[in-house]
Amino acid sequence: MSTHPKVQVRKYYISQRVNRILPSGIRRFFDLLASMEGVISLGVGEPDFTTPWHIREAAIYSLEKGDTMYTSNLGMPELRQELSRYLEDNYNLKYDPDNELLITVGVSEALDLTMRAILDAGDEVIMPDPHYVAYDAGVILAEGEPIKIPTSQENNFEVSAADIEARITGRTKAILIGYPANPTGVVMSRDKLRQIAEVAQCHQLLVISDEIYARLVYGVEHTCFASLPGMQESTVLLGGFSKAYAMTGWRIGYAAAPKDIIAAMTKIHQYTMMCASTMAQVAAIEALKSGESSVLEMVEDYNRRRQVIVKGLNSIGLPCFEPRGAFYAFPSIKSTGMTSEEFAERLLIEEKVAVVPGIAFGQGGEGYVRCCYATSLADIEEALSRMKRFVAKHKKA
Ligand code: PLP
Numbered sequence: 001m002s003t004h005p006k007v008q009v010r011k012y013y014i015s016q017r018v019n020r021i022l023p024s025g026i027r028r029f030f031d032l033l034a035s036m037e038g039v040i041s042l043g044v045g046e047p048d049f050t051t052p053w054h055i056r057e058a059a060i061y062s063l064e065k066g067d068t069m070y071t072s073n074l075g076m077p078e079l080r081q082e083l084s085r086y087l088e089d090n091y092n093l094k095y096d097p098d099n100e101l102l103i104t105v106g107v108s109e110a111l112d113l114t115m116r117a118i119l120d121a122g123d124e125v126i127m128p129d130p131h132y133v134a135y136d137a138g139v140i141l142a143e144g145e146p147i148k149i150p151t152s153q154e155n156n157f158e159v160s161a162a163d164i165e166a167r168i169t170g171r172t173k174a175i176l177i178g179y180p181a182n183p184t185g186v187v188m189s190r191d192k193l194r195q196i197a198e199v200a201q202c203h204q205l206l207v208i209s210d211e212i213y214a215r216l217v218y219g220v221e222h223t224c225f226a227s228l229p230g231m232q233e234s235t236v237l238l239g240g241f242s243k244a245y246a247m248t249g250w251r252i253g254y255a256a257a258p259k260d261i262i263a264a265m266t267k268i269h270q271y272t273m274m275c276a277s278t279m280a281q282v283a284a285i286e287a288l289k290s291g292e293s294s295v296l297e298m299v300e301d302y303n304r305r306r307q308v309i310v311k312g313l314n315s316i317g318l319p320c321f322e323p324r325g326a327f328y329a330f331p332s333i334k335s336t337g338m339t340s341e342e343f344a345e346r347l348l349i350e351e352k353v354a355v356v357p358g359i360a361f362g363q364g365g366e367g368y369v370r371c372c373y374a375t376s377l378a379d380i381e382e383a384l385s386r387m388k389r390f391v392a393k394h395k396k397a
Contacts, residue, residue: 021137024360032345033354040383042371043354045182045328047246049374051283052294055245058286059279067278073270074262075103075254076281082288083254091224093232099259102266103276103284107212107240107253108134109269114208114236114255115142117264118173125208126167127176128159129364130183130330132210135176136362145171150364153321153332157184161195168203175200177225178210178238180217183361183370184330185323190223197228206261208236212253213326215244215295218303220324226256233258243326244295245287252280302327305373305380312384313371317391327374330358334367337396344369346394351386 033039050056074080080097087093095101104110111134119125121143127135129148136146147167151157164175175196179188188196200207209225226235240253253276255265275281309329313320318331333343340357347353347369356372358365373380 017141017143020140024133024137030354033348036348036352039348039352039354040375040379040386041354042373042375042380042383043356045326045370045372045374046248047243047298047327047374048376049246049298051245051247051250052287052291054290055247055283055286055294059283062279062282067282069278071103071275071278071281073266073275074098074101075276076278076285079103079281079285079288082285083256086288087224087237087256091227093224093227093256095256096259100256100262102255102257102262102269103281104253104255104269105273105276106242106251107210107238108251109273109276110238110240110253110255110265111135111138111208111210112141113265113268114238114257114261115139115144116268117261118142118206119144122171123173124169124171125174125176126164126172128157128181130157130358130361130368131176131364132178132182133361135178135210139176144173147172148362148364151184152364153319153368156321157181157186157330158188158192159196160192161199164196165199165203168199168205172203172205174206174208176208176210178212180213180222180323180325182213182326183328183356183358183365183368184321185326185328186321187217187220187222187325190221190228193223193225194228197225197231200234201230204234206234206236207231208238210238212238212240213243214239216299216302216327217325218299218306222325236261241284241287244298245291246298247280247283247287250277250280250283252276252284302374305375305377308377309371309373309380309384312380313387316384316388317395318387327372329371329373330365330368331371332368333358335396336391336394338394340366340369347387347390350393351390353383353386353390 236257320331356370358368
């Protein structure tokens with residue numbers, strides 16, 4: 001017979017850290033959508049293109065050859081070399097492929113590794129609000145404190161150096177930004193980023209720059225934060241293949257940072273992931289070597305859709321800031337008097353159009369919805385006509 005006392009109350013196993021974060025507002029909403037037919041989705045932020053054939057072919061060939069083993073923790077040497085070349089060609093930055101680059105399971109893993117590598121309990125990370133859904137969750141899971149700067153259409157969803165400086169305390173460790181931005185599509189100018197760099201330098205803060213949408217800019221220049229004067233030594237540059245090369249499902253990305261930070265991130269990565277998928281790494285090599293023309297074609301296509309959706313949203317009474325990057329429009333829905341969740345839910349039920357409530361991206365996103373335009377022009381046009389009917393019906397006098 002067991003000598004253990006009978007357990008009366010089931011122990012509560014979930015950590016407070018995990019209880020503090022909410023399930024992604026995007027995913028929750030799309031469970032509802034999955035059960036409906038005839039829905040036009042401007043929802044999940046992923047390209048509607050399939051990965052270009054030559055990239056898929058490279059991966060298929062590697063499987064045929066039996067290339068199925070683990071790679072080095074850091075990632076395949078050839079991929080790190082190609083990446084180093086890419087960063088030098090595009091931004092004039094020199095990263096040592098053996099010490100300053102880490103291949104990760106998407107920018108998602110790279111973000112998580114960065115937070116866990118740099119934060120101690122209670123350390124603060126300053127970020128704009130609204131922001132990509134994983135930013136505050138990543139900080140909280142690493143026991144840090146997200147410190148948010150509200151932004152709005154009135155200030156073009158930009159954060160200023162002064163806004164950041166006003167929030168620096170003795171616990172501030174890093175600034176987390178990402179331009180072009182999700183969900184707003186804003187691209188910050190080189191000049192304004194330089195002002196942020198000066199604040200970071202003055203207060204010895206690390207800057208984590210999520211540049212996953214770097215290639216998706218329309219008529220403006222993307223500034224790589226690490227390329228600003230003196231910033232390579234204090235920037236963790238995160239980049240990936242998901243968006244530019246239409247490779248979301250491959251789960252492949254990277255971090256470029258000073259040697260000690262990459263070494264710290266690699267320690268966590270080697271005990272958790274070991275390495276990114278071998279097949280995806282082969283595909284990423286091909287993308288870097290020969291993917292340029294496909295990227296340019298896709299960007300041209302997104303740009304056409306961007307123009308249609310922004311013009312359309314403005315004309316149906318949903319004022320929309322002009323996004324110059326990524327593939328999102330972020331119109332204000334304040335004229336309807338609804339919360340962003342109410343708007344998104346009713347639009348889905350009444351007109352079968354899926355958008356993401358702005359609140360999913362933080363309090364600063366309330367009053368807006370995110371519309372992803374990485375979908376066909378025909379669908380965008382149909383979605384706009386359904387939204388027009390919806391807005392006309394619900395507009396407050
Ligand atoms: N960062 C931003 C701003 C994103 O929008 C996304 C995906 O939507 C990610 C990171 C995650 O990218 P990955 O597919 O490389 O994990």
